[in-house]
Amino acid sequence: MSDAKDGRIKVTIDGNEAAAYVAHKLNEVIAIYPITPSSNMGEWADEWSAMGRKNLWGTIPQIVEMQSEGGAAGAVHGALQAGALSCTFTASQGLLLMIPNMFKIAGELTATVFHIAARTVATHALSIFGDHSDVMATRATGWAMLAANSVQETMDLALIAYASTFESRVPFIHFFDGFRTSHEVMKIEQLSDADIKAMINDDLIQKLRERALTPEHPVLRGSAQNPDVFFQAREAANLYYDAVPGIVQKAMDKFKQIVGREYKLFDYVGAPDAERVIVMMGSGAETAHETVEYLTEKGEKVGLLKVRLYRPFSIEHFIKALPATIKNIAVLDRTKESGSTGEPMYLDIVTALSETFSAGKAPFKAMPRVIGGRYGLSSKEFTPTMVKAVFDEMKKPQPKNHFTVGINDDVSHTSLTYDPNFSVERDDVVRAIFYGLGADGTVGANKNSIKIIGEDTENFAQGYFVYDSKKSGTMTVSHLRFGPRPIHSIYLVDHASFVACHQWFFLEKFDVLQSAIPGSTFLLNSLYGKDEVWDHLPRHVQKQLIDKKMKLYVIDAYEVAKKTGMGSRVNTIMQTCFFAISGVLPKDEAIKAIKYSIQKTYGRKGEAVVQKNYEAVDQTLANLFEVKIPSSVTSKIEMPPVVSDKAPDFVKKVTAMIIAGNGELLPVSAMPVDGTFPTGTAQWEKRNIALEIPVWEIDICIQCNKCALVCPHAAIRTKVYDPAKLALAPATYKSMDYKGPEYKGMKYTIQVAPEDCTGCTLCVEVCPAKSKKEAKVKAINMKPQPPLREQEKVNYEFFLALPEVDRRNVKADSVKGSQFFLPLFEYSGACSGCGETPYIKLASQLFGDRMLIANATGCTSIYGGNLPTTPWTKNSDQRGPAWSNSLFEDNAEFGLGMRLTVDKLNEMAKEYVTLLSTDIGVDLATEIIEAVQRDEATIYEQRGRVKILIDKLAAIKKPEAKRLLSIADNLVKRSVWIMGGDGWAYDIGYGGLDHVLASGKNVNVLVLDTEVYSNTGGQMSKSTNRGAVAKFAAAGKPTAKKDLSLMAMMYNNVYVARVAMGANDAQTVRAFIEAEAYDGPSIIIAYSHCIAHGIDMARGMTNQKIAVETGYFPLFRYNPELIKEGKNPFKLDSKAPKGALSDFTSIETRFNVLTKSNPDRAKELLKLAEGDVKVRWAIYEQFAHEGSDVQKPASN
């Protein structure tokens, strides 16, 4: 914060914080639910209320997290009816879930503002990025819609929205672009309390209260109406809508008086005599603004009309805002409505012009020619050159209508071409790109730099950050601009004056100097000093350094970090280098500012953290060197191919482009038309992110296979095989005699996938075998990857080529046996050491060749299905899991649909088999129909029969045979799995899950229970334990974890298991086998350690063990099959709690953090949590000893 003027201060924040700031000032009840990219607004509100921050009227807003966005909208609706000032935040599918309530809220003329970080609605694929498809889907609800184009506008228009809704009674959607404005860090002027107070009329609040439901003056609202009056009643509110544009403009005018910034319902910029005008809204309008300024300076007659109040759409204001000279209009929509006559705003503009002309009210001589186009879907870049392309198109005699811009549409040829070299950026703006690794703190440091420059100087500053879709070992790219004028460049830096690469290995993977302009500076974190570095640079880097006459600086930041106790975080060091080289600030001033900001950032985290950062700053300058650049390129190091030449065509042509960061270049024709992609693609994406990989010690190994079981990435595998196969083994390939009787005489190998391992060390952690000579040496030990990579690559290829074990001969219900099955889920991009993926991989090994998977949105769907690759794969018979993600909330129902189809098709196939039995052969038909498919052997037999059947059907010339042929594979057992996290199972999807469990159908539900919404950053769910700190539970969750297992058990015909692999792996494997074998609904609740717990991920399995030992997460299996045998179906699989609950909670930051922030509350909640443990154990123990009350015969 800096320079208070008129009570206003300059802050450097993103759009989410800007919106939340106003919302928290002007509400009393805020209902929230996490959804990217709007989650942060709820998080801010929750944190501020937890810290006691008050609203404008001196009360702390009450924040409530609901079970879904539908729930949040319902809660807001109720709060509003009862007379509170209430709002919510959401995006995308969340907004769609609010629509039913939105119709009601508008129909009842209820004042509120929903703040929307506009995001793509899932169609052929989910996308977390930004466009207007969500807000456009709410057009029919009757809400006013106000679009903010920048971070400053997000704050300003939020206030204008509140002022307007209170006066008009019409509810407002206040939206800004998700994953641009929502996350773009900008220096803005923060509205003061005085500003907000001056804009809000307390009398209107009073009237709002008077309309509230109260038994003191009872009314009925929400009646049911009949054909006689509904229509008239629907028209009764028209005048309120008619008044909205005037009210909003009045609020904008008042805002100008108070704050100084001017807004209009339609803001025009550009030549007063413009002939070509773009009409658009959202962050892209800023880029268009910048381009229009540039083009008008060059004498072009162009202009831009920014639409701010999109609904109610005021034709009058729109027409008035256009220059009278206008001849061409291009309407740009950031959405797509397949099948319509045009995108929504295009249709609005055409209608507005047409109506105006028809009425003879147009100020123009002739009706302007209107074309419409789509841009920026899912945060697709929208740059000045694209704006120019649109203006150029308008010049043409026959311009394209319904065009696209920003892509290459080589299918329906809608796209406009543009000049990739066109730029409107000015030289006095510093434009910097930083390539970092998620773990090295680059983004944090850059956010800090923006704050320093934005708040300590007169400069304007902007930062936007691009992340990978993998969760670990990923690259982050920071795009920073600093300049003397407000920044309208709302696109990535593509003409960089400064490039920093914080990781050496990026040089060989990406063209990091691609965007560097001539004369720019390159800062490199290098192991090699100033005299050696040149000889190690790849050829393309050397060439660009010379051709572009660049300056090169190097620092060994890891060495400085090591010396100064910073570990692997090079953030402060690289930040200091940037300031030292870039000259944005005088060096001494910059160092002072960095240290001040360190104190501000880390001061509350403890003096020690501050001191080591100071030390890092001081050490940096002495270790930063400029490199003299030779005159010629000498390097022979070339960029290796992105994927192996052995990869399938699709992977080489499409997937590889995306992996290399060149997905932007793919044309429309490269894309599947319906979102269908091949599986088995993660194997081609060799990420090489492990610094160390496990190495097997034959002499110590006891062949327990635990290492393979826990590997979250299927990167360590075991196999038994014929010794003869070793004849062709590579020289360093390791093998040993198999120790057990079941594969006597065969060889055994544990092999690591060196390029796929993430180095998480979970395998080493669980390895029980220690050297008898030196206890620290286990049967698996971590060793540096680079020297082993080539050797182990060859070994792994040899290992993979060895035949898989015959599934019929494997003891599947054991840890050891399960790990001889081929994983059909491999090398996922989950967090290194993920606690969820070992369970998924296990399921894929046991049942993968017959699995249909319904996957709820969340971590599982992201590491399972986010491009470029998928970890789901196939076996050598080309069988494997078929996977799909519908939504977050409907996953159980989605899976049930799969089950119903499988059952129906199976039934139909059997009917056809019966019908065709004489053609097929009666014996075969009978065998097929009566086949019992209970294990690998019997399923194998049925597959054999079905194959014969299919062969025979080809020769039978009957229509029934053809029909049977299309569904015959359903005669083989299908295993339907419904997977998701606790956010889905406990909260948003619980209603559906409950219904599906109650259906009695044979589905298998796997709940990966991390006790938070992990994918969106760790928000509280009903699975979160008492006392844990989570997002939306900043003060620690006050209530106990919901016992989903007990609730499911009460149906009495549902198989239920609670498992924790790190505590009891054998029980885990048995639970999976039993659940799948049970001919009815099954649910496995799998405790999964998670990065959101704030733990040492390398010890995740140990944490699981302690969680079970202390009674935090007891294990049991409830198998209704046992009731038929007269046995107790409930088997308690863990021992009575041992030690104190704090033995577990003290090793996890999610609990620890409360002991540091609010020790008294932490103590109180821990005490209550200890009570929870006791009560839960007592209940389970009673079931185990006496049997449950629900031991009635199962009735499906």
Add this chain to the structure above:
Amino acid sequence: MELSTTYLGLKLKNPIVASASPLSRSMDSMHQLEDAGASAIVMHSLFEEQIIHEAASMDHYKSYGTESFAEALTYFPDTGDYHFAPEEYLELVAKAANKLEIPVIASMNGITPGGWTSYAKKIVEAGASALELNVYYIPTDGTMSGVDVENRYSDVLKEVLGAVNIPVAVKLSPFFSSIPNIAKRLVSEGADGLVLFNRFYQPDIDLEELDVKPGVELSTSYANRVPMRWIGILFGKIKASLAATSGIHTAEDVLKLTMVGADVTMMCSALLMHGPEYIGKVLKDLERWMQEHEYESIEQMKGSLSHKSIANPSAYERANYMKALNRYKLLA
């Protein structure tokens, strides 16, 4: 009956001090210790590791994995200011100094000179009457000489003395080549007292896990034989207070250690076993013994059986070893 004694310049009502233990972690148990008759309380130790690493560790785990993935740029909410162990410790020292009648001696445990010693000053500001410095150091590096180890004690002491203006006692390990020499050195460098000795927790082996486990065993009276010898030898030869710790369980133990020269005797294991109120019983036993044996005061007996005060000082020395062995043979 005069039980009072002087330790680190502090006038104490009796020689029984509650030594650093979990009992000084809460005001409740400290009040119980005071009510039971403790003449002073040595607070549990503030460890160097807590000062250096706790905040860093919290920062690490809260920021681990952040800013990597667009949907989860952080994993924890900002929960405001943190109270790390050092701050909590200072708050507790301040509370104890304010609420208790008896002196509160703060304790710091560390092995290297450095930033953490600046907390000594904050401890003074919090109101501690004195400071006990516990240099708990196990040398494992063969290149480190005995002198190096002694220098480390000395360096830490000097740094702390430079920061505080209250009495400082150093808690020693029994594993020095020459205890009198290091004792003299530390006193000459400014230590106001010596606490003999630190009981190192000895590790144990888990045969199933093939792992070394930290072991915590409470002491017995036998453990006081080591401080007994060395306090006896040091008494009267150094100008500093002497505190006996390790194995003080009974009034007899208090008497013995006082007679060899301890200004105070510090109890820990006995209190953990029997509770704070046990001090009352020991005090009663002490008074009864003194009455029965017609002692007037603690000062009267202090050092009466020290190395310099007994007729046959060889009982403290090597000759005594031979005697003991002979006696053992006879008994066998």
